[in-house]
Amino acid sequence: MALKVGLTSVKFEKGISIKSVSSAAGTMEGEGPLGGYIDILVNDNLYGKKTWEKAEAEFVKKAVETAVGKACLGFGDIDYILAGDLQNQSAASCYGIKDFGLPFFGLYGACSTFGEGLALGSILIDSGCGKNVVCEASSHFSAAEKQFRFPNELGNQRPRTSTWTVTGAGAAVLSEGGDTPCITGITTGRIVDLGITDANNMGAAMAPAAADVILSHFKDFGTDANSYDRIFTGDLGSVGSGLLTELLSEKGCDITRQHRDCGMLIYDTEKQDVHAGGSGCACSAVTFSMIYKKLLKGEYNKILFIPTGALMNPTSVAQGENIMGICHLIMIERRS
Amino acid sequence: MALKVGLTSVKFEKGISIKSVSSAAGTMEGEGPLGGYIDILVNDNLYGKKTWEKAEAEFVKKAVETAVGKACLGFGDIDYILAGDLQNQSAASCYGIKDFGLPFFGLYGACSTFGEGLALGSILIDSGCGKNVVCEASSHFSAAEKQFRFPNELGNQRPRTSTWTVTGAGAAVLSEGGDTPCITGITTGRIVDLGITDANNMGAAMAPAAADVILSHFKDFGTDANSYDRIFTGDLGSVGSGLLTELLSEKGCDITRQHRDCGMLIYDTEKQDVHAGGSGCACSAVTFSMIYKKLLKGEYNKILFIPTGALMNPTSVAQGENIMGICHLIMIERRS
Numbered sequence: 001m002a003l004k005v006g007l008t009s010v011k012f013e014k015g016i017s018i019k020s021v022s023s024a025a026g027t028m029e030g031e032g033p034l035g036g037y038i039d040i041l042v043n044d045n046l047y048g049k050k051t052w053e054k055a056e057a058e059f060v061k062k063a064v065e066t067a068v069g070k071a072c073l074g075f076g077d078i079d080y081i082l083a084g085d086l087q088n089q090s091a092a093s094c095y096g097i098k099d100f101g102l103p104f105f106g107l108y109g110a111c112s113t114f115g116e117g118l119a120l121g122s123i124l125i126d127s128g129c130g131k132n133v134v135c136e137a138s139s140h141f142s143a144a145e146k147q148f149r150f151p152n153e154l155g156n157q158r159p160r161t162s163t164w165t166v167t168g169a170g171a172a173v174l175s176e177g178g179d180t181p182c183i184t185g186i187t188t189g190r191i192v193d194l195g196i197t198d199a200n201n202m203g204a205a206m207a208p209a210a211a212d213v214i215l216s217h218f219k220d221f222g223t224d225a226n227s228y229d230r231i232f233t234g235d236l237g238s239v240g241s242g243l244l245t246e247l248l249s250e251k252g253c254d255i256t257r258q259h260r261d262c263g264m265l266i267y268d269t270e271k272q273d274v275h276a277g278g279s280g281c282a283c284s285a286v287t288f289s290m291i292y293k294k295l296l297k298g299e300y301n302k303i304l305f306i307p308t309g310a311l312m313n314p315t316s317v318a319q320g321e322n323i324m325g326i327c328h329l330i331m332i333e334r335r336s
Numbered sequence: 337m338a339l340k341v342g343l344t345s346v347k348f349e350k351g352i353s354i355k356s357v358s359s360a361a362g363t364m365e366g367e368g369p370l371g372g373y374i375d376i377l378v379n380d381n382l383y384g385k386k387t388w389e390k391a392e393a394e395f396v397k398k399a400v401e402t403a404v405g406k407a408c409l410g411f412g413d414i415d416y417i418l419a420g421d422l423q424n425q426s427a428a429s430c431y432g433i434k435d436f437g438l439p440f441f442g443l444y445g446a447c448s449t450f451g452e453g454l455a456l457g458s459i460l461i462d463s464g465c466g467k468n469v470v471c472e473a474s475s476h477f478s479a480a481e482k483q484f485r486f487p488n489e490l491g492n493q494r495p496r497t498s499t500w501t502v503t504g505a506g507a508a509v510l511s512e513g514g515d516t517p518c519i520t521g522i523t524t525g526r527i528v529d530l531g532i533t534d535a536n537n538m539g540a541a542m543a544p545a546a547a548d549v550i551l552s553h554f555k556d557f558g559t560d561a562n563s564y565d566r567i568f569t570g571d572l573g574s575v576g577s578g579l580l581t582e583l584l585s586e587k588g589c590d591i592t593r594q595h596r597d598c599g600m601l602i603y604d605t606e607k608q609d610v611h612a613g614g615s616g617c618a619c620s621a622v623t624f625s626m627i628y629k630k631l632l633k634g635e636y637n638k639i640l641f642i643p644t645g646a647l648m649n650p651t652s653v654a655q656g657e658n659i660m661g662i663c664h665l666i667m668i669e670r671r672s
Contacts, residue, residue: 001337002463004415008439010465051655079340080524088424089649090444091657094527098660103344103524105452106444106662108426116441120456127338127463129346147651188416188439191430311442313425315483319387321427324434326442 002126006220008188008213015182015335016122019073019132019175021292022066024059025168026141028274029286032267037290038168039066045142045167053087056140056169059282060085060096063169064136071132071173075100078173079130082106082121084113085138085281086165088147088313092138096169102134110309111206111235112189113137114170114285115328118305119186121174122330131176137307138169139280148314149199161201163237163263163279164272170285172292178335181295185331187217191311193324199317203240203263203276206308209325210236211247213306214255217329225255229300232291234284234307234327235263237277262287262307284308295334305330338462342556344524344549351518351671352458355468355511356406357628360398361504362477364610365622368603373626374504375402381478381503389423392476392505395618396421396432399505400472407468407509411436414509415466418442418457420449421474421617422501424483424649428474432505438470446645447542447571448525449473450506450621451664454641455522457510458666467512473643474505475616484650485535497537499573499599499615500608506621508628514671517631521667523553527647529660535653539576539599539612542644545661546572547583549642550591553665561591565636568627570620570643570663571599573613598623598643620644631670641666 003011024040035041040062047055060083068075081100083093084107093106109116117135124133142152144165150156174183192209210233218224225231236244241261248255262284263277284307294300312323339347360376371377376398383391396419404411417436419429420443429442445452453471460469478488480501486492510519528545546569554560561567572580577597584591598620599613620643630636648659 002465004465053651053655054657084444086425087649088651089422089446089647091647091649091652094647094660095652095657098527098529101526103526104662105456105524108420108442108444110425120441123459123463123465127459129338129340129459188441190437190439191434193434311425311427311430313423313427315389315424316427316431319389321390321431324430326440 008216009185009220011185012122012126015178015184016125017175017177017179017182019173020067020070021172021289022063022070023170023286023289024062025286029166029168034266034287034290037293052140052142056092056138056143057096059169060092060138063171064097064134067134067171067173073132078102078132078134080124081134082117083136084108086144109326110311111279111281112307112309112326112328113281115307115330118330119188119328122183122186125174125176133174134171136171137281137285139165139282141165141167144280158275159200160275161239163202163276164274165280166266166278166282166286168282168286170282170288180335181332182335183330184333187213187329189213189326189328191324191326193322196323202279202310203237204243205310205323206325207236207240207243207247209327210244210306210308213327213329215251225258228258228302228304230260231255231258231304233261235279236261236308237263239276302333305332344552345521345556347521348458348462351514351520352461353511353513353515353518355509356403357508357625358399358402358406359506359622359625360395361622365502365504370602370623370626373629388476388478392428392474392479393432395505396428396474399507400433400470403470403507403509409468414438414468414470416460417470418453419472420444422480445662446647447615447617448643448645448662448664449617451643451666454666455664458519461510461512469510470507472507473617473621475501475618477501477503480616494611495536496611497575499538499612500610501616502602502614502618502622504618504622506618506624516671517668518671519666520669523549523665525549525662525664527660527662529658532659538615538646539573540579541646541659542661543572543576543579543583545663546580546642546644549663549665551587561594564594564638564640566596567591567594567640569597571615572597572644573599575612638669641668
């Protein structure tokens with residue numbers, strides 16, 4: 001039984017096992033510092049398909065198959081799949097998982113979707129609705145640029161605040177049992193709107209939501225940054241990470257020693273031309289492969305994993321609406 | 337504690353109370369047979385806003401405020417909000433609920449989203465994650481036509497198989513306690529792909545998924561159509577409803593006496609020019625106001641509520657992908 005903690009958090013006394021984690025990603029990601037942690041590296045961002053959208057669905061499919069396989073399970077052992085992506089109407093997820101025949105809850109939390117999946121997946125396990133749940137999220141640079149910004153062929157110049165959408169997918173199998181490492185708590189994000197309108201500065205739109213969920217978490221659990229070995233945000237990039245530090249310091253909170261941003265880890269921001277860092281649902285979902293391995297090895301004992309999302313669409317931006325942020329926080333611990 | 341039943345169902349021994357239900361809708365819906373059940377009727381589908389997209393967000397806001405008010409609760413009493421819609425990146429939900437400051441899980445199940453919300457909302461309550469959860473879904477005819485099909489100004493002729501997207505929003509507050517009427521079980525839908533490619537025949541794309549979830553439910557719970565007073569599908573319309581009957585009869589199953597489709601109830605299909613019926617997330621979500629009132633009055637004792645969804649986007653259709661279906665089944669009972 002889950003225990004509500006404070007206003008926006010939940011504690012799982014027994015812990016939800018993270019039985020396996022997988023990732024599939026493209027060329028740029030393979031060449032980046034985390035390339036060695038990615039299960040399936042594809043040197044063709046079209047993945048042998050005719051369109052980027054179909055390629056993304058293939059990344060989804062492969063990440064899910066790999067996660068289920070690594071957990072030594074078959075699809076008949078999986079009770080639910082939770083998935084989402086950035087394509088309109090979450091198309092990459094739907095086409096990627098359609099052949100698995102699994103009860104499916106489609107999610108949308110922008111680039112925080114993998115965190116939303118881990119949160120709801122944990123609750124499904126904890127409540128007794130199932131023994132094994134797959135959580136998955138994906139993104140694709142070319143599909144996202146075309147859909148959210150400009151046609152790739154336009155060769156539009158990208159401002160320094162822009163981030164590079166990660167091409168790939170990440171998946172995890174959550175299971176009952178409380179084996180290590182396990183999810184021991186979640187803090188669910190609220191929509192935070194600080195009036196950002198620049199679709200090329202998502203970091204700024206998401207930083208306030210990251211600050212909100214982190215402060216809520218510390219308050220709900222009576223912890224601070226020193227309680228954790230690492231605090232990973234999803235895809236704030238250099239601009240958003242700087243803003244997060246500022247927003248937290250205004251509240252007397254300093255996480256700089258523990259904080260890392262998946263968007264700053266997945267690419268070599270000096271050598272790879274990604275401007276402010278990586279982004280997209282797959283940014284945190286693929287980086288999670290590295291985090292999980294370090295948890296398994298004992299390099300971390302207790303971490304916060306906080307995928308960050310920007311809520312908007314091109315029509316809403318054209319109509320003058322703000323870009324808002326939401327983040328979902330997952331607390332993960334090793335248990336001996 | 338939830339009890340898993342069969343392959344794809346869950347039973348809530350204690351029952352999840354449906355504390356309140358609300359709806360807000362537009363002109364056509366007000367003029368239809370269910371007009372008297374809708375809380376907020378707006379005789380202006382722009383709802384005083386400059387765009388249809390903003391109008392839809394206003395329907396969302398009003399439906400949620402009304403549901404919370406009818407439950408005699410304040411926003412401080414609400415633990416989570418689950419919402420989704422048909423706009424790209426679920427924009428109507430995000431902008432509609434942003435000011436409420438609630439922990440938010442964004443969902444996407446196409447027109448089955450309200451069912452997905454009721455399912456996950458029930459699990460959140462059952463697991464102890466919260467005492468009160470708001471579930472909401474919306475759609476808007478003009479926003480949907482523009483986004484999925486043709487610009488409204490084109491005056492494009494609609495084929496007889498097409499349905500009319502409902503303009504409005506529906507919301508419900510779920511609470512712990514097991515008061516009547518309550519949700520006593522769910523059967524979670526799987527993606528079903530029967531090779532439909534016509535974006536003007538969503539009923540045909542969804543009927544196979546409806547048949548799948550109904551047969552799964554009957555098997556999991558050991559029931560048949562006679563166990564229920566009514567079986568409400570979401571928005572199959574006349575074409576999809578006919579197909580559902582055919583598909584079920586192939587399996588020796590007859591639900592015709594109990595079956596009603598929200599898409600055939602919300603408009604007067606003789607007098608209102610909606611072709612095959614109503615559709616959209618709001619179709620089942622708004623019709624739920626009538627269903628709930630009849631449950632309260634004792635006209636029904638046990639029903640199945642099955643919002644139906646078609647998974648696609650215009651890009652996927654243009655790239656030759658099939659339109660797939662998914663449906664989420666909610667079992668609701670009166671308890672004395």
